[in-house]
Amino acid sequence: MSNQVTKSDNSEPLAPAGEPAIRVIAMPANTNADGRMFGGWLMGMLDQAAGLVAARHALARVVTVAADSITFHAPVQVGDELSLYARLVKVGRTSMKIEVEGWRRVRHELETIKAISGLFTFVAIDEDRRPCQVPPMNETRLLSDKADK
Template sequence: MEQDPTETPRGELQIRQLAMPGDTNPAGDIFGGWVMAQMDAAGGIAASAVARGRVVTVAASSMVFIQPVKVGDVVCVYTDLTRIGRTSVTFDIAAWVLRRGNGQRIKVTQAEFTFVAVDEGGRPRPVPRD
């Protein structure tokens, strides 16, 4: 999949993380699961702010891995709110990297994540609408 050179990140930068050698697969690229965990954490931060409290991840869909992440890349995860439901919030989340040595920004993966607001007992609760 070729990236549109005019495309820029949408939404809010939530996380910047350095990709380290301990997170690589046998081919030397960063594990997709590690990248997905960064995206989930970033979405959780954003969803918790919207829901004003605890949230849990209920779905990650439309996950597309576009480019590999390399050791030394700075992974930047952006969240873009797309929907607020009665008890849930949905974000388009994209991971971009700043490639070591050349400063080039490259989109590496994207997905849609949905989170549900929960109370102290773990039961769904309404998302505030003010």
């Protein structure tokens, strides 16, 4: 994501700018056999964040048609705060591509670390569950609109 808050030396980003689409606490029920957060749970959280942005842009029901890419950058531990930032990156006639990043923060610390990222494709559907047209990119209604003003 391009709008990122960086450290004072402009090295690594601390987190994307704007408000997260979702913020959750990693709980024990979602761990794998090693005690870290299960990858499937993290992927589901990315999909939910992307779906919120897609639905807000389309103002319609949306369905996930592809998880184009998912990259695990760092493990998420029980008790970590996970903030998911999502943004619309491309719009077709009925489809949208949404980029999502998940940043972890140990609950009692300030530093954030990118834990997971992905790119998802959604299609807007009508009441008959058929693809329907979405607004062009310049008419987007992102969750972070208020944060950017």
